[in-house]
Amino acid sequence: MRALTWHGKGDIRCESVPDPRIEDDRDAIIKVTACAICGSDLHIFNGLIPSMDHGDVIGHEAMGEVVEVGKAATGLKVGDRVVVPFTISCGECFFCQRGFYSACERTNPDREKARKLWGNSPGGLFGYSHLLGGYRGGQAEYLRVPHADVGPIRVPDELTDDQVLFLSDIFPTGYMAAEFCDIVPGDTIAIWGCGPVGQMAIRSAFLLGAERVIAIDTVPERLRLAGAAGAATIDFMEEDIYDRIMEMTHGRGADACIDAVGTEAHSRASLDSFVDRVKVATYLGTDRPHVLRQAIHCCRNFGTVSIVGVYGGLLDKIPFGSAINRGLTFRMAQTPVQRYLPSLLQRIRNGEIDPSFVITHRGRLEDGPDLYKTFNERKDGCVKVVLTP
Structure with a gap:
């Protein structure tokens, strides 16, 4: 599949990487229909986030269609249209049970690195360094979603991708x-x-x-x-x-x-x-x-x-x-996105807010490296970039 990958400060590339696969019974695979470049992705672009490796797939604002479901990923089925929170959460640990999903105790396999830097570890995040799990990000054609029975929220057909994509991060944040x-x-x-x-x-x-x-x-x-x-x-x-x-x-x-x-x-x-x-x-x-x-x-x-x-x-x-x-x-806080999803989805459905107002630039994955530069330099009135794989 094609994906945007990091190769150093200011060096984002669109290249071919292996397709994701089910690795755990609670996983799901989604075909990404829309993803976005976040302001915090620019910290990666500018070389400010430690523990990035060459070839890491980046991006943490994504949504799409479920194409494969692990047998324990209850509540999801092939064909569901979902938004994926940038926070990866088990739903069962001390913090998840209290609604603090971004502090999940089980989803950061690199927690000892984070503990040395910060005193303790938050949960894992998509596409945001090997301090936070080294998970592949969503600026790609397909995305593996761990703990898919806890994270993604199904969205109604009457709402467009543009209206709901930002439930993944910037609206809840x-x-x-x-x-x-x-x-x-x-x-x-x-x-x-x-x-x-x-x-x-x-x-x-x-x-x-x-x-x-x-x-x-x-x-x-x-x-x-x-x-x-x-x-x-x-x-x-x-x-x-x-x-x-x-x-x-x-x-x-x-x-x-x-x-x-x-x-x-x-x-x-x-x-x-x-x-x-x-x-x-x-x-x-x-x-x-x-x-x-x-x-x-x-x-x-x-x-x-x-x-x-x-x-x-x-x-x-x-x-x-x-x-x-x-x-x-x-x-x-890093936003415990799952805590906010039902109420914010309802606000969108009620017409109280349409988050798509913020979109100024669009492109394909192949346009991603240039659009990273446009966003970083605030060129052409760029406020928010949405990519369609």
Whole structure:
């Protein structure tokens, strides 16, 4: 089959790899009908995710048709149309039983590597390094789905692939980011990053009752999408974010702040962002947490900082003194997607949201290497790429 594979920083290729096969009775094989390039895939593209091997099949946003089912993969049958969560979960362990599917104790065969880096291991993820299981990803013609009796959700025929594909990751992730904020009527939510996850967080914040959303980015197409959803927008290259948010909130700060950017934060010239870049470039640091610092400072006393942008290592010069002295709450996670799927599918069916609004670019798998570059460089107004194998 054809698949997109990683061969080093900036080197994504479409090439032939062996077809997947049933390896466990709980497996299923799907024929991928649509997949997407996620913002967190760009961290792989840019060489920031450790434990990648040459030839690894990448991608973790996928859906398709079931073509083969293991005998213990109950609830699925050949011909079912399904969306596959990016989190791989057994459904039986301590964490899965509590709804924390992304912390599954059984699905990361590389858990000892993760434990050495992070103190303990999360669950396995599709297409996201040998720290997280080394599973083949979904930017391919076919995908093996472990624990298929727990992960995939069947979707109704009346909904298009475009409407449901993002249940695999960015819609649940953006929704979780907003849910973490414990929104009550009248709240102001500030969101850093108007990429795909940020766009879903904006709309989710409004769905959950926010009175005002402040969206922060510098890419014109992203800011236009945010504004179309009703958000007040700030271009961080044009305005001082702290001063502007304090002005908009009469000196109090936002009720909650969402970091939907993560490790590759860009900013207007500032000392901390310059130091971050130098440290990462010289291997003295692992992440550029400028946005997280800014979100902490812009959050009101006893507010919440919700973090869904991807960070990989050790963060430097985080203003924890500000956080503890002002009573901030931090909430963060790799999204336990299965927890959100039924309710979010119902919101789509009810017409409350159509996640396809975020798609700007389409192509075949063969177009994937060029579209990775387009997405990474924000060319041609690129916000979200969908591929059709």
